[in-house]
Amino acid sequence: MNAHDEELYRAKAQVIKAMAHPSRLMIMDALSRGERCVCDLQRIVGSDMSTVSKHLSLMKNAGIVRDRKVGQQVFYSLRVPCILRFFDCVEAVLADRYSAFHVLSKEAD
Amino acid sequence: MNAHDEELYRAKAQVIKAMAHPSRLMIMDALSRGERCVCDLQRIVGSDMSTVSKHLSLMKNAGIVRDRKVGQQVFYSLRVPCILRFFDCVEAVLADRYSAFHVLSKEAD
């Protein structure tokens, strides 16, 4: 494990960490259906606008979203579409977890 | 946004969070090449065994890995292979980020 690899793993972890929050997942879901202004996202997420703004700047920093200012509003959109396919995989993990639990409960009968 | 959705987003975030750490990414990379005992993973990651064990139990709890005890050793393996494809996407994010930075530096010339 050399220094370059360490740095690469850290960079990857940063990107993944930027997705690892319920509000940020909601934001990504919303953005998957098109560009949204911060005010829209605030309504969707339901937290303070400052909180949403912080989530967005974190995601922007990680390279997940892009912003575009139009007048007073700032519109955010997804930069890399492939992350959406990943959500199906996360759901597969949950389904697998659930079915394993199910099998265990049946065994317990 | 109902309570069920909230819970679903939280569950998804938990799975993603379980991947969002450099050491855990190293572990997943190693496991993608086959089952490994904790001792192997410790050498690969290079931290204390107790630390590696904590990472593993967190990943197991999230449904990412499975464990199997053989004698004194505990072997871990990946439960859901699709997460590997995701890493390519994370690399795409990094590449996109890098190229955007590159464009900016060229514009600065």
Place this chain on the structure above:
DNA sequence: GGATTGGTTGGCAACATGGCAAACTAAGCA
């Protein structure tokens, strides 16, 4: 100019996470 609207930033308190060390369990060996 002043007031309003849409966002961002800084500060801070509450909470979660990571990592080391020490105590512990369980299997194998002598």
Place this chain on the structure above:
DNA sequence: TGCTTAGTTTGCCATGTTGCCAACCAATCC
């Protein structure tokens, strides 16, 4: 039985994350 090896758990501390509030900035409207 006692010793060693492989892992897990617990405790503790340092560090990071989150979310609210208040202050701020910048565009628009009057």
